[in-house]
Amino acid sequence: xxHLYRVAFHLAKEKGEAQDxxxxxxxxxLGAYGQFTPGTNMKAWLTKILYNFFFDHFHQKKxxxxxxxxxxxxxxxxxxxxxxxxxxxxxxSQILLKExxxxxxxxxxxxxxxxxxPILLVDMGDFSYAEAAEIISCPVGTVRSRLSRGRRxxxxxxxxxxxxxxxxxxxx
Amino acid sequence: xxxxxxxxxxxxxxxxxLSDSERSSIESHFKGCVRCRFVHEQEQALKRxxxxxxxxxxxxxxxxxxxxxxxxxxxxRDEASKRWEWLAWPAKLTLRPALVLTLLLLLALPAIYxxxxxxxxxxxxxLEGHKKIVExxxxxxxxxSREKLKEQLLRSVEGQFAPMGYDLSAVGLRPVGGMAQEIGxxxxxxxxxxxxxxxxxxxxxxxxxxxxxxxxxxxxDTEKKIxxxxxxxxxxxxxLHREGKVICILVSELPMEELLALARSKV
Numbered sequence: 001x002x003h004l005y006r007v008a009f010h011l012a013k014e015k016g017e018a019q020d021x022x023x024x025x026x027x028x029x030l031g032a033y034g035q036f037t038p039g040t041n042m043k044a045w046l047t048k049i050l051y052n053f054f055f056d057h058f059h060q061k062k063x064x065x066x067x068x069x070x071x072x073x074x075x076x077x078x079x080x081x082x083x084x085x086x087x088x089x090x091x092x093s094q095i096l097l098k099e100x101x102x103x104x105x106x107x108x109x110x111x112x113x114x115x116x117x118p119i120l121l122v123d124m125g126d127f128s129y130a131e132a133a134e135i136i137s138c139p140v141g142t143v144r145s146r147l148s149r150g151r152r153x154x155x156x157x158x159x160x161x162x163x164x165x166x167x168x169x170x171x172x
Numbered sequence: 173x174x175x176x177x178x179x180x181x182x183x184x185x186x187x188x189x190l191s192d193s194e195r196s197s198i199e200s201h202f203k204g205c206v207r208c209r210f211v212h213e214q215e216q217a218l219k220r221x222x223x224x225x226x227x228x229x230x231x232x233x234x235x236x237x238x239x240x241x242x243x244x245x246x247x248x249r250d251e252a253s254k255r256w257e258w259l260a261w262p263a264k265l266t267l268r269p270a271l272v273l274t275l276l277l278l279l280a281l282p283a284i285y286x287x288x289x290x291x292x293x294x295x296x297x298x299l300e301g302h303k304k305i306v307e308x309x310x311x312x313x314x315x316x317s318r319e320k321l322k323e324q325l326l327r328s329v330e331g332q333f334a335p336m337g338y339d340l341s342a343v344g345l346r347p348v349g350g351m352a353q354e355i356g357x358x359x360x361x362x363x364x365x366x367x368x369x370x371x372x373x374x375x376x377x378x379x380x381x382x383x384x385x386x387x388x389x390x391x392x393d394t395e396k397k398i399x400x401x402x403x404x405x406x407x408x409x410x411x412l413h414r415e416g417k418v419i420c421i422l423v424s425e426l427p428m429e430e431l432l433a434l435a436r437s438k439v
Binding site: 002005022026100101105120123124147152154 | 236
């Protein structure tokens, strides 16, 4: 259930909505039991139900915050990884960690759903590309390209919050 | 290979989703491209951060109970659920035990596992104990009157709890005796039922569903709103359920389905 809630939480606008989505997922799973093949991945099956429900009933109403992501766009793409501030943020306290997690959550909500979903499934849900493709009903290659694009978009959103320490380490 | 072309391969490399030839290509590119090696490290770090942010989100405490409640009363959906009734609704809900069970396991088992008590497993002890009873290795007090047997056993635990009483006459079994045991500081009452070619031991003790064995299979009885757990060792089957603070386990060589039906008949 934690996994489903996390996916719902990052797809939905608010916590209450996420709870409703998870609740509805379980109710629908019972209603659609004939579609589940025993011995197959139930986590993936439940996630697909959740995603379909979200996509069908929330997606079109949602107003995503637009980010620059036009195909072939050259602006910052070539050097976006280098635009990380060089200063080291210092030792992390629990508060800072919480702040970072909040920043990532906020940043995720700002990228389009088509790029966000693969991140939620692969990075948070530990699904393979094939499983993620099945859940969101697209080819495996699309998962790979959207994931790649999505991570870059996310990184742009997070400039200034992530990577400084890693960058220092990487250059040693 | 151009750096732009390497981007997707870097992503898939991090996720261990590259074919051998793709892996060779990107590794070859890395040898001559400091920037892409750096991008690889940065994207790896980002993935770690995303995973950590995901793990920091937990479902609200009441949600699990809310869903369990809804699964148990599938036809009487609560207010939160009714909000979606305007949507196209699939076929009328019908409960299939195996699916309900699996969903319940997904919901409930992690919590049960984390709260598992330390010390010997009483359910597994019960399976072993039944074997010894059948083999005649235990000397137990003979008593064929259900009422008297219950009274004696209740006294042996100073009235803390009563043995679970079954009427198994329908399957040709009658109570023949009982005993009190103590394992890991916990008291157990055993009632022994026998028939012509079969015996069933009923173990009763104070406990919670934390006592359920790791490998038990759970069945949620939607009518009675309780869980039954089945488990076996060496041809001996056990069915556990909880009534308040008391755990009851029926143990027998009887096929699991029949033993489960007997356990459900009492509650």
